Amino acid sequence: MNFYKTTIHFQNSSKSMTLHMPAFLFKAWPVLRFFVAIGVLLFIVQVVSTTVYDGVLNHQLNERAKLDREMTQIQGTLDYLSNTTNSFFNDENRLYARFSLPMQDEASRELGTGGSISADSLLLRKTSPVFERMSILGETAQRIQGKLANNDASFRNLNKYMDQKMSAWRFVPSISPTNGRYASAFGPRIHPVTGEVGKMHQGVDIANERWTPIYASADGVVEVAQMSSTFGNFVTIDHGNSIKTRYGHMQLSIVHPGQFVHRYQVIGYMGNTGRSVGPHLHYEVWVHNAPVNPLAYMLPNGYTVD
Known part of the structure; x- marks a missing residue:
């Protein structure tokens, strides 16, 4: 095996060091330098990728938190509308009772929102909690809308009936004609x-x-x-x-x-x-x-x- 002799002199000193290095190391240096450059490049790519991934992940987490807050607000609004419509329907029942009219069947107000769901949508709902929650909110809103639409005709008929009664009552004596x-x-x-x-x-x-x-x-x-x-x-x-x-x-x-x-x-x-x-x-x-x-x-x- 061939060796190269290298002498290292220390500055401001009479000491020196002699090294004997194999010749193949000098011949392989360009290859080693290439691999070192590749390693440095891969390290830089990994650092950049990790930074970008962390940024995207944080953005997605923030968006998810924002979406959760919005869905919570929507849920609160739907709950308020549901309670309001229930109170509204109770007032309607009292009006029907006041005029001795047959009250509506409670089951007729609870309209279903059924129908077939595609396999892709069903899989997405099972694998995505956010999509599942959004679907539930959509169905709740549709159900409330259906209840209100279903009772619109009922209120119109009741209003017409009350107008007729009021017109008739105007001609019924009901007050004292004078004071004394x-x-x-x-x-x-x-x-x-x-x-x-x-x-x-x-x-x-x-x-x-x-x-x-x-x-x-x-x-x-x-x-x-x-x-x-x-x-x-x-x-x-x-x-x-x-x-x-x-x-x-x-x-x-x-x-x-x-x-x-x-x-x-x-x-x-x-x-x-x-x-x-x-x-x-x-x-x-x-x-x-x-x-x-x-x-x-x-x-x-x-x-x-x-």
Whole structure:
């Protein structure tokens, strides 16, 4: 084997070192340098790849956390909508019960969101928790939307029914036609003027000061507005559905036959005209051509049916 002799002299010293190195090392140096360069390059590539991978991984983790927060917010919104719709449906049930209408079947509101799922989608849902959660959120939103859409027609019908009822109720007497003291009730009594015993009093008397306003107790058309020897200035209003109201002993009536009046509209003022012993309103309610107790058509505390 051939050797190369190499002498190494140390600076500022008389010492030196002699090395005997095999000749093949000098011949293999270009090859070793190539492998060293390849190793350095691979190391640099590994460092860069690791850095890029860590950056991408951190970005994906941040995006995943952001997506989780957004899905949590969506879930909270869907829960709120679900609770709101349940409360909404409870109010609907109360309205149906209030008007004695048959309530909807609860099962009809819980609409399904079924249908076939492709094998690829099923595999993705099983292998991806995020996709599975998004699918559940989508199905929940679709179910809530279906429940609301399914009840839209129901609410429209209920609203139409209520409008019809409200239109009819406008013509039903439900208030006291004036303010004052109830001086005489409905039923047999001793007539205060003639003294007749057992005379049927077909209405109620409400006493107050002269010129106290008198109101129509419901919508209707004035049928009579004239002077009578018995009731003085009196008015009859036809409310339809065989219901009429009569107002007597008024000081002055300010309506005329054929005039349409609304509930709470002033039709005259309290007085003492006709056969009367003091300022008061004689008020009657007739149903199917027969007098009934007007108190049955007066809601308490100023309430009305509309």
